[in-house]
Amino acid sequence: MVVIGLGRFGSALARELVTHGSEVLAIDSSPHLVQQYSDELTHVAVADTTDKEALEQLGVPEFPHAVVGIGSNMEASILTTSLLADFEIPRIWAKATSRQHGQILERVGAHHVVLPEHDMGERVAHLVAGRMIDYIEFDDDYAMAKTVAPKAAIGKTLTGSGLRHYFDITVVAIKHRGGEFTYATADTVVAEGDHLIVSGRIEDVERFADMT
Secondary structure, X not given: OEEEOOOHHXXXXXXXXXXXXXXXXEEEOOHHHHHHOOOOOOEEEEOOOOOHHHHHHOOHHHOOEEEEOOOOOHHHHHHHXXXXXXXXXXXXXXXXXXXXXXXXXXXOOOOEEEOHHHHHHHHHHHHHOOOOOEEEEEXXXXXXXXXXXXXXXXXXXXXXXXXXXXXXXXXXEEEOOOOOOEEOOOOOEOOOOOEEXXXXXXXXXXXXHOXX
């Protein structure tokens, strides 16, 4: 795995990958940042990642996965992503600072675009509203949320509660008090204080959370 850009996003990602046993080549144009993480990461290098020859000398075209974590310099982000696409790297992830930036990254070859600030903002907004314990969007119209079981479902099986019928959501897992999350089935009985993990269209998940 090659990680380009050692800002907050790139450095955190690179360290996490190393922690999980991945071989990581981290590249940044700042000698200071490269020196800072030289003891924590597998391989680090100072290079201008908009320079095709510099990337070739580091063996970047041979990597199956690449992450572009450059955020502050949009031009460098786009040019670097374009070069990785020219190398035909199978999986390119790129950080974007806006949806427009993300669209450009996709056009020049990024397979996956990450909007960390935007995604975190949406997640925190749902949590601050107090309706959900946790929340994550997987696509423009699909989400999963962790909520407290609504009163209308207590003492009933998931089938008997009609949650799926009335809210068009699926209860994926359930956690009873003092227990751990387990897969939910049609015959699972909901008790007071249970936590549910539900999935569905964003508007349906939000409507369901309003019940809790």
